[in-house]
Each structure stands twice: as C-alpha cells, then as structure tokens.
Amino acid sequence: MSIRIIPQDELEKSDRKTAEMIPPLLFPRLKNLYSRRAARLRQLAEKNPLGDYLRFTAVIASAQEIVLYDHPLQMDLHARLVETARQGKPPLDIHTLPRDGHWQRLLHSLIAELKPEMTGQALAVLENLEKASAQELEAMASALFDNDFARVSSDKAPFIWAALSVYWAQMAALIPGKARAEYGEQRQFCPVCASVPVTSIVHMGTQHGGLRYLHCNLCESEWYVVRSKCTNCEQTRDLHYWSLDSETAPVKAESCGDCGTYLKMLYQEKDPAVEPVADDLASLVLDARMEQEGFSRSSLNPFLFPGE
Numbered sequence: 001m002s003i004r005i006i007p008q009d010e011l012e013k014s015d016r017k018t019a020e021m022i023p024p025l026l027f028p029r030l031k032n033l034y035s036r037r038a039a040r041l042r043q044l045a046e047k048n049p050l051g052d053y054l055r056f057t058a059v060i061a062s063a064q065e066i067v068l069y070d071h072p073l074q075m076d077l078h079a080r081l082v083e084t085a086r087q088g089k090p091p092l093d094i095h096t097l098p099r100d101g102h103w104q105r106l107l108h109s110l111i112a113e114l115k116p117e118m119t120g121q122a123l124a125v126l127e128n129l130e131k132a133s134a135q136e137l138e139a140m141a142s143a144l145f146d147n148d149f150a151r152v153s154s155d156k157a158p159f160i161w162a163a164l165s166v167y168w169a170q171m172a173a174l175i176p177g178k179a180r181a182e183y184g185e186q187r188q189f190c191p192v193c194a195s196v197p198v199t200s201i202v203h204m205g206t207q208h209g210g211l212r213y214l215h216c217n218l219c220e221s222e223w224y225v226v227r228s229k230c231t232n233c234e235q236t237r238d239l240h241y242w243s244l245d246s247e248t249a250p251v252k253a254e255s256c257g258d259c260g261t262y263l264k265m266l267y268q269e270k271d272p273a274v275e276p277v278a279d280d281l282a283s284l285v286l287d288a289r290m291e292q293e294g295f296s297r298s299s300l301n302p303f304l305f306p307g308e
C-alpha cells in the first residue's frame with residue numbers, strides 16, 4: 001500500500017524514524033467541512049451552466065452536516081489499526097471493512113432531512129430508497145465500492161455515497177493521534193480507505209504551502225503526492241497542464257501521456273475558497289475538453305457516478 005498507517009504505540013516501541021518534514025497524510029477535519037462545501041457549491045452555482053445541479057448537491061452537503069452532528073460515532077479502532085498495519089493494508093479498506101448498521105441510520109436520517117427539500121424525480125428517488133430493504137442497500141453500497149456502477153442507478157448513487165461518506169469520514173476522524181503514516185509508492189488510492197481521489201489540491205500557508213495533496217472522495221482524508229508526477233502511474237515524462245480560461249485559473253487538469261489519464265489540480269493560492277468536491281463539479285467543461293483530447297478521468301466525484 002502507498003502510505004502505511006502504523007499505530008502510535010508500535011511506533012514508539014520500534015523507535016521507528018518518522019521525522020518527515022512533509023506530513024504524508026492529513027486526516028479529515030469534519031468541523032465546517034460540509035458547510036464550507038455547501039457554501040462553495042452555492043457560490044459556484046451562480047455563474048455555472050450546471051447551476052441547478054450544483055444547488056441540488058449543496059442541499060445534500062448541508063443535510064450531511066446535520067446528519068453528522070445528529071449521529072456521532074464512537075468506535076474503538078485500535079485492534080483494527082494494529083492488524084491492518086501488520087498486513088500493510090489501509091485501516092478502513094472499503095473492500096474488507098465490515099459495515100455496521102450505522103451507515104444505514106445515516107442514510108435514513110439523510111433521506112428524512114432531504115425529502116422536504118426535494119421535488120419531482122429526486123423526491124421519487126428518495127422515496128424509493130426509503131423503501132429499500134437493508135440487504136438491498138448493502139448490495140448497492142458493495143456495488144459502488146466494487147466500481148460496479150451499472151448495478152446502481154446514477155440518481156440513487158449520490159445519496160448512498162453521501163451516507164457512506166459521512167460514515168467513513170467519521171471513522172477516519174477517529175484515527176489521528178492513534179496512528180502515523182509512512183511513505184511508499186503507488187499513491188493512486190487513499191491510504192486510509194482505498195477509495196480514489198475526487199481531485200488534488202495545492203495548499204497554501206506556512207504548514208503545507210505549495211504541497212499537493214489528493215483528496216479522498218469517500219473518507220475526506222488527504223494524502224501527499226509530489227507535484228509533476230502522474231498520480232495514477234507515477235510517470236513524470238509526459239505531463240501537461242490544461243485550463244479553460246487562463247494560466248492563472250485556480251483549476252487545472254494534469255494529463256499524463258503514459259497512462260492516458262488526468263486529474264484536476266486546485267490552487268488555493270489562486271483562490272483560497274477552492275473546495276475539492278465543489279470546484280471539481282463546477283468545472284465539468286474542463287472534463288469534456290480532456291475527453292475530447294483523449295484522456296480519461298482517474299478520479300471520481302461523489303455527486304457524479306457513471307451509472308446507467
């Protein structure tokens with residue numbers, strides 16, 4: 001696995017040297033995460049051809065904030081951290097972590113928050129999800145985690161993912177202080193949960209200024225990948241940068257000729273308000289352009305699933 005997560009007590013025991021200047025991993029800070037995202041989505045909606053969709057997703061992000069505070073999560077992750085560190089696996093691996101009933105409680109609470117806000121097709125989708133059995137919901141969650149998008153309709157997927165994402169973000173937020181991360185190779189997957197990035201962000205400020213982090217589309221953790229290196233295949237020789245308006249645009253796409261993929265980069269320095277999920281969604285015109293150029297996306301936005 002890319003970045004290894006080691007329980008804190010084992011680090012002290014083995015006297016492992018982890019004096020890294022650059023933090024390899026930033027665990028999610030949930031305070032204000034969803035309200036910032038919702039505000040950014042609403043702001044970007046004003047001058048966007050997809051404005052209605054951005055406002056729709058802002059409503060979901062606001063509901064995630066309420067659900068997060070209504071359903072706090074307590075969980076002892078220590079045994080799991082020890083075990084996954086031994087195996088060199090991400091502690092919250094979407095393919096192996098057993099899910100308990102918490103995420104379905106989050107989903108039903110999310111549906112209850114959203115129903116009064118939605119009309120037409122979206123309301124019908126919510127009512128449909130509300131009636132789904134626990135097994136059906138589990139099957140949809142597994143299908144999304146297996147990239148089997150044909151098995152979940154694209155209008156249901158964002159709601160399922162929104163609940164799973166709050167669950168995973170709550171778990172990821174319980175790790176800091178209990179574990180530390182170390183470097184390795186192959187950083188296209190999240191070192192916490194093994195999902196994929198939504199986009200990457202070049203931070204500003206004294207602590208992480210100028211450093212590029214990939215933002216997880218599920219657990220909201222961020223992991224470091226050096227700039228000028230393809231995040232998908234680690235090649236460096238055929239990278240190009242694309243933007244729609246100008247050289248100084250806060251959103252660019254980094255394309256790699258070696259593996260034929262691209263990932264967006266958001267520059268906080270050019271706009272301190274950039275937010276991974278919102279700015280990615282608001283720049284779909286750039287995705288269309290990249291596809292025209294023959295590149296495919298190496299990332300996935302939580303509000304935009306391929307689906308049927």
Ligand SMILES: [Zn+2]
Binds near residue numbers: 190192193219220
């Ligand atoms: Zn993750």
Ligand SMILES: [Zn+2]
Binds near residue numbers: 230232235259261
């Ligand atoms: Zn590549």
